[in-house]
Amino acid sequence: MPGITREEVAHLARLARLELKDEELDHFAGQLDDIIGAVARVSEVADQDVPPTSHPLPLTNVMRADEIRPSLTPQEALSGAPAQEQQRFKVPQILGED
């Protein structure tokens, strides 16, 4: 198994929306390399013909009746919003200038 480089950690952090500082990249890269080295042991079973388990319960979709029920008021739903305007969540710009 290949290890993980500082550049890869920086790329993964961007994908995960984490604006890491340079010293964090240095610090995490070494630690993550150790962790990946240890967990890579699971590949011992990669060639075995074993079905994967994603969940302990054999569940398929669980549906409920489509009924009108009490729910949060708009005020309650917005109570934790960092910013709000006209009963909506107010967010920074999503699309670029062009």
Added chain:
Amino acid sequence: MTAELIKLTAAEIAAKIASGEVTAVQVTEAHLARIEAVDEKVNAFLHVDREGALAQARAVDDKRARGEKLGPLAGVPLALKDIFTTKGIPTTVGSKILEGWIPPYDATLTQRLKAADVVILGKTNMDEFAMGSSTENSAYGPTGNPWDLTKIPGGSGGGSSAALAAYEAPLAIGTDTGGSIRQPAAVTGTVGVKPTYGAVSRYGMVAFSSSLDQGGPCARTVLDAALLHEAIAGHDPLDSTSIDAPVPPVVEAARNGDVKGMRIGIVKQFRGEGYQAGVLQRFDESVELLKELGAEVVEVDCPSFDLALAAYYLIAPSECSSNLARFDAMRYGLRVGDDGTKSAEDVTALTREAGFGDEVKRRVILGTYALSSGYYDAYYGSAQKVRTLITRDFEKAFGEGGVDVLISPTTPTTAFPIGERADDPMAMYLADLCTIPTNLAGNAAMSLPCGLAPEDGMPVGLQIIAPAMADDRLYRVGAAVEAAFTARWGHPLLEEAPSL
């Protein structure tokens, strides 16, 4: 009277309130006074809800005055892990990213506690997002182990276990994704149960790894844990992974502890390098005790358990990297860097950088890596195969092996000093070596005290593991072990803890 009230079990408190010997308000005041006196040193609580607790207690006393029948835990104080939402009361999950957040709704578990007239004293400290084994990953400072305040109280639910061991509450709630109920119980000399996956609703429990997370009871006695288990378990239509089946008869089992004629398996894999001598000594004594009590003890081979830790540290980070995407600074929680010039994406990244601690960042990155194309099959895919193999090992032991329960030490070592493993993730992960297989397979397990390690005088936990939906077996065996040990010691183990 305060000193006497805080040492009582939950069952004793409920009986005294029901008979009128004490009022719920007196019991609550005694515990609030204890928190006031010791929690500056212990730091078990992130938030104490004095007014809310007293109001709940008064409601119980009023109910009794009206002649209404009280439930089995009416008026009993409880410490709630800060991962469950509480309407109008802060919920931080031990993270800066939710500092100051006041949930607009109660978790199902919170509602059930209120419906059972349990008095919620406050919210307890935890590793951030339940990621850790020491509570050092809390953004709000570490919690001390009441046996030795320089040592860790376990994690992630170290606030809950410490609150019990410090007599700040007779009951507490934890959540167990890889051992976060059982390992804190083991290192503080208390009792903790991870119920069968799906037994306790996850609605309103902040998600870490959804296929592994399970809420459960923490207490100082097996019977108290059973009473709390019965109060919080049961089907919830708001959680699609909630089991729609009757709760196993856990209280009845706890009242009838007996191992005579039972076949008990020792997991061969949970021994050897990395295990502290005093832990193994107390475990071996527990095995002898079980034999004396009439159980047949056999060794069981679970070869896939050797890969459990590796599989867990791929599956849990993978699920967490997905679950924690919801902390995007848009709808609730912290928002950093929104100065009118930055995009939403930049604000999200700046907020997560400022709001998440190191362990959360490590796991989010690890999960993102394990799920990325090119690595998915080798890592996440293989980990899921290991999960199947572990489940098969359990099925074989409980099936053709004819074993009723499995036993092992709960943790390889006793509580370690605060700071010792704080920046050594792999060393920290080893604390969950014996507890993780149960989370991966979804069955049930308990930790209860089995003595002190001679070399450091710190508590050792005995783990009991049962098949899924046979949680009552944990309580039947646990109650028998607890009664025999208490008789041998002449008192509950916690009596040996130094006074704070």
